Amino acid sequence: MSAYRTGDPLDRRRFLTAAALRGATVVGSGVIGATALGALDADAAFAAPLRSLDPAVADATFVEGRITGIDGGLLAVAGSWGTYARVRVTAATSVWKVRATTADAIATGDGLYARGVPMPDGTLAADAVWVNIVHLHTTVRGIEKTRLHLAHGSHEIVGHVLADTTSVSYSGAAPTADLSRLRIGQDAQVLGAWRPSDDSVELVRVSVGPGAGHHR
Amino acid sequence: MPDRAAAVGHRRFGRVRVAGPHGPAHDGRMACGSTSLWNGEATWFCCGNAWGPCAAAGGGACGTCKSSKLQAAWPNASQACWDITRPDLCGEKLPRRGCGSVMKVRHQCSGASVCVTVSDCGPRTRSFCSESSCCDGTCRTNRVIDLTPAAFSAIGSLSTGTLPVVIFE
Amino acid sequence: MSPAVTVAVDLAAPLLALVLGTAGAGKFFGRGGPRSASRTALARLLGGGDRAARALRGLGALELLLCAALLALPPSVVTGGAATALGAGFLGYLGYARRAAPGASCGCTAGDDGPVGGRAVIRAAAVLAGGVAVALARHPWWIVVPSHPAAASGAVLAALAGAVALAPDRWRLPWRRLRLRLTGHPLDGTRAATRVPVAATVELLERSLAWQSAAPLVRSALLDHWDDDGWRILQYSGVHGGGGGARPVVVLFALDAAASRDGVREPAVRVSVLDADTGEAVALTA
Numbered sequence: 001m002s003a004y005r006t007g008d009p010l011d012r013r014r015f016l017t018a019a020a021l022r023g024a025t026v027v028g029s030g031v032i033g034a035t036a037l038g039a040l041d042a043d044a045a046f047a048a049p050l051r052s053l054d055p056a057v058a059d060a061t062f063v064e065g066r067i068t069g070i071d072g073g074l075l076a077v078a079g080s081w082g083t084y085a086r087v088r089v090t091a092a093t094s095v096w097k098v099r100a101t102t103a104d105a106i107a108t109g110d111g112l113y114a115r116g117v118p119m120p121d122g123t124l125a126a127d128a129v130w131v132n133i134v135h136l137h138t139t140v141r142g143i144e145k146t147r148l149h150l151a152h153g154s155h156e157i158v159g160h161v162l163a164d165t166t167s168v169s170y171s172g173a174a175p176t177a178d179l180s181r182l183r184i185g186q187d188a189q190v191l192g193a194w195r196p197s198d199d200s201v202e203l204v205r206v207s208v209g210p211g212a213g214h215h216r
Numbered sequence: 217m218p219d220r221a222a223a224v225g226h227r228r229f230g231r232v233r234v235a236g237p238h239g240p241a242h243d244g245r246m247a248c249g250s251t252s253l254w255n256g257e258a259t260w261f262c263c264g265n266a267w268g269p270c271a272a273a274g275g276g277a278c279g280t281c282k283s284s285k286l287q288a289a290w291p292n293a294s295q296a297c298w299d300i301t302r303p304d305l306c307g308e309k310l311p312r313r314g315c316g317s318v319m320k321v322r323h324q325c326s327g328a329s330v331c332v333t334v335s336d337c338g339p340r341t342r343s344f345c346s347e348s349s350c351c352d353g354t355c356r357t358n359r360v361i362d363l364t365p366a367a368f369s370a371i372g373s374l375s376t377g378t379l380p381v382v383i384f385e
Numbered sequence: 386m387s388p389a390v391t392v393a394v395d396l397a398a399p400l401l402a403l404v405l406g407t408a409g410a411g412k413f414f415g416r417g418g419p420r421s422a423s424r425t426a427l428a429r430l431l432g433g434g435d436r437a438a439r440a441l442r443g444l445g446a447l448e449l450l451l452c453a454a455l456l457a458l459p460p461s462v463v464t465g466g467a468a469t470a471l472g473a474g475f476l477g478y479l480g481y482a483r484r485a486a487p488g489a490s491c492g493c494t495a496g497d498d499g500p501v502g503g504r505a506v507i508r509a510a511a512v513l514a515g516g517v518a519v520a521l522a523r524h525p526w527w528i529v530v531p532s533h534p535a536a537a538s539g540a541v542l543a544a545l546a547g548a549v550a551l552a553p554d555r556w557r558l559p560w561r562r563l564r565l566r567l568t569g570h571p572l573d574g575t576r577a578a579t580r581v582p583v584a585a586t587v588e589l590l591e592r593s594l595a596w597q598s599a600a601p602l603v604r605s606a607l608l609d610h611w612d613d614d615g616w617r618i619l620q621y622s623g624v625h626g627g628g629g630g631a632r633p634v635v636v637l638f639a640l641d642a643a644a645s646r647d648g649v650r651e652p653a654v655r656v657s658v659l660d661a662d663t664g665e666a667v668a669l670t671a
Contacts, residue, residue, distance in 0.1 A: 004664030015664065016620065017613045020637035022666070023657030026595035062366040064284035066267050080266035081282065092622035092633055092661060094605035096375050099583070111267035113283075113365045113374060127622070128606040130365075130374045134268055135260050137340055142561055145571040155272055161572070167582035172347035174645035175585040177578035180570050184562050187343035189259070191377045194268035201269070205377060205584050209344035325597045350592045353651075373606035375584075376591060 063087055063114040063124050067131075070108060074123065077112055086123040087114045097131040098193040098202050099165060106131055109196050132194040134201060140186045140208075148182070148203065150190065158200040159190060166203045171210040182208065248331035249320035249384035254310060256360030257349045258321060258381040259339050260368035261289060276336030278315035282364070286330055288319065289338030289362035297337035306345035306358045317385070321361060321371065324380040325351035328371040330363075338362040349380040356380035392536045395460070395529040397518035400544045401468055402455035404512065409448025412441045430481065447471070455519065465520025472513025479506050504551050511551070583610055585645035586617050590638055592646060595654035602658060603636050617642035625658060625667055633661035 004015050063085045069076035075087040089095065089103045093116075097105045106112075106129075113133065116126035138157065142149030148159040167175035168182060182188075186208045192201040262270035263281035275281050277293055291301035292310045303310050313319070313334055322329035339362040348355040361383060365374060372379045428437035451471065454464050530537045549560070565571070587607060590596050602623040609620040621636040639655040646652075658667045 004659075013611055013613070013618075016635070016637055016659075017611075017616065017618050017639075019659055019664070019666065020618050020639040020655055020657050021616065023637065023639065023655040025653055025655050026593065026598065027651055027653045060370060062284060062369060064266060064365065079284065080264060081284070092605060092608075094608040094622070096606060100607045100609055113369060115369045127604040128369070128373065130369075130606070132268065133374050134262065134270070135374070135377060136269055137261070137338075137343070141558070143565060143571055145574075152269055153272060155269065157269060164580075165582070167584050172344070174588060174647040175582045176645075176647075177580045177582055178575050179572040180574075180576040182570075182572065184565065185558050187340065189344070189377070191375070196268075199269075204375075205582075207344070207347070207377070210346060326600045352592070352594050352597050375606060376587070 060115045060127065061118050061124060063112070063116075065112060067106065067108055067110045067112055070106060073103060075106065075112065075114075075129075077114075087112070087116070087129065088119070088123045088125050089129060090125070093126045094128045095131065096129070096133060098162070098204060111194060111196070132196070134190070134192055134194050136190045136192075136201070138188050138190050140182060140184055140188050143182055143184060147200075148206075150188065150201075158198075159192060159203045159206075160195075160200060162202055162204070167205050169205065169207045171208070175205055179206075182206070248318050251385055253313075253319065253383045253385045254308075254360055255324070255380075255382045256308070256356050256358045257347065258361045258363055258368065258371075258379045259359050259377060260365055260374060261336075261338060261362045262365060263287075263289075263336055278335045280315070281335040284366050285335070285364060286332050286367045286370070287335035287364045288321065288332040288367060289336035290317070290319075290334045291338065291341050291360060293334055293337045301338065301341050303341035303358065303360065305342040308341060308358050308360060310360060313385070319361075320384040321363065321367070322382045322384065323351075323371040324354060324356060324382055326371070330367045330370040332363060332367045335364075336362070347378075349378045351380055354380070356382075389536065391523070392529060392533050393540060394518045395522045395524045396526055396537060396540045397515050397522060398455045398460050398464070399526045400540065401512065401515035401519060402452045403544070404508075404515070404548070405448040405455070405468070405471075406452035409445045409452060412445025413449060414445075415441075427478070427482075430478075459525040460519045460522035462520045465516050465518070465522070468516030468519055469513055470516070472509055472511075472516050475509035475512060476506070479509055508551050511547070581617075581643055581645050583607075583617075586610075586640055586642070587619065589644060589646050589649065589652050590619060590640060590654060593652050593654050595638065595652075595656050599636055599638075599656050599658070602634060612642045615642055616640070622661065623658075632667070634667055635659040635661050635664075 004012060063077055063079070065077040065079040065083070065085065067075050068078045073089045075089060077085045077087055079085065089106075093103070095101050095103055095105065097110070110131045112129055112131055114124060114126045114129040116124045116128070119125050136150075136152050136157070138150035138152045140148060141151050141156070146161050148161065150157045150159050161179065166179065167177055168179050169175045170181055189207040190201065190203060191205040192203045194201055262268075262283045263274070263276045264283050265271055265274065266283050270283065276289065277297060281287055281289075290310070290313050291303045292298050292312045293314055294312075315334055317334040318331060319334065320329055320331050339359040341359050344359050346357060347359065348357040350356070359378070361381065368374060368379070371381070427440060431437050431440055448471070451464070451467055455468070458464060549557070602625055603621045604624055605622040607619060608622055611618055616639045619638045619640070623634050623636045625632050625634045635658070637657040637659065640652055641649070644652055659665065660667050
């Protein structure tokens with residue numbers, strides 16, 4: 001398993017791709033079989049018993065706040081209501097900041113939500129952290145090539161369009177990279193990453209409803 | 217990954233319930249409701265004087281809403297609330313459940329569930345009529361409940377945005 | 386007063402009439418009723434949406450009346466004083482609204498949902514200043530306009546520019562829409578985009594049976610993703626087994642990189658579970 005252990009991320013991805021493609025194939029409502037070398041017994045793996053396991057995250061603890069310090073994989077977090085927490089980020093922790101990324105992208109001053117397991121030493125071993133993530137109900141007030149002007153309650157928010165990331169879901173359809181059907185006046189739910197430096201938002205996914213803006 | 221191993225080992229020795237900041241509703245699986253109330257899409261929102269654009273959200277319609285608590289916004293928390301959310305425009309005649317009402321929200325497919333207290337008014341159902349979230353071929357239509365990040369992340373990923381849920385009380 | 390200022394002051398009456406007429410008609414004929422009135426700070430002042438709605442309607446009637454008086458009567462201290470009083474009243478109300486109900490709509494121009502902002506205050510101040518000008522004016526507008534056509538059209542243009550700048554956001558939207566229609570949609574370049582966003586692949590996965598089956602193992606959110614030879618690989622971390630046998634695992638899903646749920650109803654998803662320490666496949670039946 002040298003390719004798995006190697007420090008080279010490309011080698012590692014190549015190894016994981018091969019492993020992923022050897023996996024059992026699940027289509028719709030049934031398993032249609034595992035490919036060669038499949039270590040999974042497909043039927044056993046995806047039959048009812050697995051579903052009866054405990055839901056993955058029900059025993060999780062949650063931390064919210066601003067990051068005040070970063071020491072290796074340990075984040076110091078000041079909660080918005082005066083609490084303090086230390087959040088441990090490991091190689092098994094998913095880090096979201098605009099996209100799936102690594103702990104290197106986290107900066108002091110960022111806002112954080114983390115879900116994980118409380119450890120005896122008082123830290124939270126994070127399963128997942130979401131950095132600066134926001135989910136806002138807004139109205140589109142203006143459209144430009146690189147940004148949207150959004151009204152969020154009584155506040156105006158600038159939403160930056162990211163060429164390789166921003167997607168829009170129109171009327172519940174699958175997210176698409178086609179942003180040309182956005183209209184001024186539409187109600188839009190915005191999933192994005194808040195930028196602490198200028199209080200703007202990087203747009204990741206915008207959802208607009210059918211005939212949004214017409215019901216009043 | 218020594219840290220990870222420690223976390224896994226910690227799980228290994230049984231479920232440790234840490235008295236978290238969430239109070240008695242911390243355990244998503246405690247019996248907080250078994251009578252079916254509604255089903256639909258769950259989304260998430262932030263509240264309380266927290267970081268980012270959330271700072272302006274305040275304590276919500278009930279004055280008690282905090283992102284780090286297991287709480288929810290319900291479209292019919294009051295008449296004034298209903299006038300804003302108008303779920304009836306999408307055909308949803310949701311019953312009135314005021315501030316402090318307790319509900320169990322269960323992910324339709326994974327079974328993960330969380331107990332929440334109604335602490336705000338939302339989501340704006342009327343803006344997203346007929347939108348649906350699905351899993352394994354079953355879809356839940358219309359946004360009927362908004363969860364705090366603490367509650368939403370207990371049954372799904374925040375970067376997903378919407379989940380199909382069944383609600384009990 | 387210089388001649389230009391005199392003309393401007395004499396023209397204040399019709400311009401003020403235009404402002405009051407639009408705002409008054411919106412309040413008097415508006416269909417918002419108690420529901421939208423209840424979102425204004427006036428509701429709080431008068432103790433209810435119904436009373437606030439009646440008060441707004443009454444105010445609308447007053448504004449229309451004043452508008453008619455400004456247009457039909459020669460300028461006088463009476464009409465000017467009435468407009469000045471109205472502007473002062475608006476300013477006082479806005480001050481109250483900002484303190485009493487910071488998030489409430491002002492109800493200033495009927496249907497304006499936004500909270501009290503700087504533009505509403507400037508509008509009220511403009512009404513007050515207009516009232517003072519009418520009180521100071523010496524000639525009726527129907528005499529001034531024919532004799533000073535250039536000054537009159539200049540004043541109208543300046544007033545229109547001011548109206549656009551001070552208009553509530555809702556009234557500016559039609560202009561912005563028109564501008565987009567004339568200049569083309571700024572994001573038209575993305576129309577031909579064929580890239581399937583990762584969000585669409587994740588959504589496809591989360592709606593699949595494969596996800597439902599493997600979800601009990603998964604602890605993290607999306608950890609990493611990459612495309613390889615037409616496949617999109619999504620990586621999660623998790624825990625397999627309970628009690629003493631619990632092990633950290635890597636959970637991998639492979640989907641068609643070009644598929645989203647718009648084109649595919651039942652995606653084929655390949656699922657693998659590897660031991661996180663050794664990279665060896667985990668037999669889930671253990």
